[in-house]
Amino acid sequence: MTNSDYLIKAAIKKVTEKLNEILVDKIEEATNIAQDAPVILKKEFDSLKESIIEEASRMEKVENIQENESANTYQDSKIKKALNEIEDINKQIDLLNKTINIQMK
Incomplete structure (x- = not known):
């Protein structure tokens, strides 16, 4: 084998x-993230x-x-x-009182 063959094999080995x-x-x-995912999802779900x-x-309070x-x-x-009805009644009583007072004179 030549030096360039060794260089190519070494490069392939080191890259691999x-x-x-x-x-x-x-x-x-990815494994760590997958293991943490249920905890993260549970926290997000609980927050939601x-x-x-x-x-x-x-909304209930507003309603x-x-x-x-x-x-x-x-x-x-x-x-x-x-x-308003009481006020009308008072006006009628006042009118009735005036009428009675006029008749008594």
């Missing part, structure tokens, strides 16, 4: 060794679940506030109607 080393390292990395629950709670405001508005309109 380096590629195998890189491949083994990448397989170990927590934010969904918080949003549902917030309850709107329902209370609606009920209060309904009650306010009933109160206004009752006050």
Whole structure:
């Protein structure tokens, strides 16, 4: 064999060794990531679940506030109607009193 043959064989051997080393390292990395993936996914799922629950709670509070405001508005309109009726009755009583006072004179 010539020197160039040895150089070519040595280059091929060293490149193959380096590629195998890189491949083994990448397989170990992938294995570690695969082992951590369930933990990472669980954390992300728990975080998502927590934010969904918080949003549902917030939406429920907003709806309850709107329902209370609606009920209060309904009650306010009933109160206004009752006050108007009382005012009308008071006007009728005043008119009746004036009429009675005029007749008594």
